[in-house]
Amino acid sequence: MGLKTPARDGAANRTSESASAAGRKMSAGQAPMREFSRSLPMSLMRAREAVMRHFRPSLRAHGLTEQQWRILRALSSIDAIEVTDLAHVAFLLGPSLSRILRDLEGRRLIERKTVKSDLRRGTVSITAKGLKLIEAVAPHSEAIYAEMTRRYGAQKLAELQDMLHMLENSLLAMPVRGGSGDADEGDDGK
Amino acid sequence: MGLKTPARDGAANRTSESASAAGRKMSAGQAPMREFSRSLPMSLMRAREAVMRHFRPSLRAHGLTEQQWRILRALSSIDAIEVTDLAHVAFLLGPSLSRILRDLEGRRLIERKTVKSDLRRGTVSITAKGLKLIEAVAPHSEAIYAEMTRRYGAQKLAELQDMLHMLENSLLAMPVRGGSGDADEGDDGK
DNA sequence: GGGAGATGATTAACATGTTAAATGAAATGG
DNA sequence: CCATTTCATTTAACATGTTAATCATCTCCC
Numbered sequence A, B: 001m002g003l004k005t006p007a008r009d010g011a012a013n014r015t016s017e018s019a020s021a022a023g024r025k026m027s028a029g030q031a032p033m034r035e036f037s038r039s040l041p042m043s044l045m046r047a048r049e050a051v052m053r054h055f056r057p058s059l060r061a062h063g064l065t066e067q068q069w070r071i072l073r074a075l076s077s078i079d080a081i082e083v084t085d086l087a088h089v090a091f092l093l094g095p096s097l098s099r100i101l102r103d104l105e106g107r108r109l110i111e112r113k114t115v116k117s118d119l120r121r122g123t124v125s126i127t128a129k130g131l132k133l134i135e136a137v138a139p140h141s142e143a144i145y146a147e148m149t150r151r152y153g154a155q156k157l158a159e160l161q162d163m164l165h166m167l168e169n170s171l172l173a174m175p176v177r178g179g180s181g182d183a184d185e186g187d188d189g190k
Numbered sequence C: 001g002g003g004a005g006a007t008g009a010t011t012a013a014c015a016t017g018t019t020a021a022a023t024g025a026a027a028t029g030g
Numbered sequence D: 001c002c003a004t005t006t007c008a009t010t011t012a013a014c015a016t017g018t019t020a021a022t023c024a025t026c027t028c029c030c
Helices: A014-021 A040-061 A066-075 A083-090 A094-106 A128-152 A154-172 B014-021 B040-061 B066-075 B083-090 B094-106 B128-152 B154-172
Strands: A110-114 A122-126 B110-114 B122-126
Touching: A040 A066, A040 A128, A040 B040, A040 B154, A066 A083, A066 A094, A066 A110, A066 A122, A066 A128, A083 A094, A083 A122, A094 A110, A122 A128, A128 A154, A128 B154, A154 B040, A154 B128, A154 B154, B040 B066, B040 B128, B066 B083, B066 B094, B066 B110, B066 B122, B066 B128, B083 B094, B083 B122, B094 B110, B122 B128, B128 B154
Parallel strands: none
Antiparallel strands: A110 A122, B110 B122
């Protein structure tokens, strides 16, 4: 399952209170490092959790986890898709996908076939039962999405999406230092 | 551990290609539902993954997972903090935190004490060894963050942060339908 | 053809996410 | 005071995330 609402408010601001105690042992010239709660990964994670918090009750009421929903959702708009491609679309790793597909197949929400021309590959498609489940959940989801849009502002939401995609593209174009990247392992002058 | 780079590019656009096949069994008036890959949760997840991808190699090289880093990072700027508060700050659930603290304590990166006035509560603080580890990792992280800022644009990044926080606040103020929320369980007219 | 290496999918093993339940200690109310 | 309830933390149990290894198939090249 995905996040469920790890934690929130509370004494989360204790940090700033005792921020004066920061860097107590940091040697002289060290910048005290970015305020933790304002780091980009944390902001993105909290934002996503704030969003998902509203969708999970409906999903759960229909016996679906976040990941299962992503899979069915991706399958709902196509006829069939190969496992690897599904992993990309639903943003899941192979092993997780493998396990979840096994479960969804057991529940007759999806079907699998092996590609005749290449027996290593398998394709996945949603069943009528799976589509029915989607049709049952979708209206709730769309209503929630609509309410979110109303509260945050449609234009601001679109702008946020654009900025997120631009960020994603900027960072995908940035070489990963220390990672077994495709290239650019240049000077690790640290 | 956190995400590790579940999947990316590839045939991720197969969706839009065969989008014509969408809603094949959707009964008449049904809107075909939001394009999956453009959903806000997916955008946020992909953006976060694009960010974390750059930080993980450095963390891993120092023997730290994303969650362990969040904990040490949160502890580094305060003298001590109670377990529950740490869960809020590091955005972890109690059980996960419990396990991770056990491990970090075993590695002498943190220390724990029980509060004398309330034996149920425990406080956590970072050790000298833990601080040393942070000092070793921090320069790498800051350098990566700086490069990200340079590529995406400092102003745009600040604006994105603001928009994320506004989104978070908007959605925290929005009642959760079907969740065992504090109130507003009004009409579930579905 | 046939073997070496590449590829797609699954399995294995362990860390974390997630919910429920258990444990131990403190507050509360008779 | 003591029983009940509440609270902080941990444990239990299972799903998922993550990396490495396995297995079967396929490709390429000799």
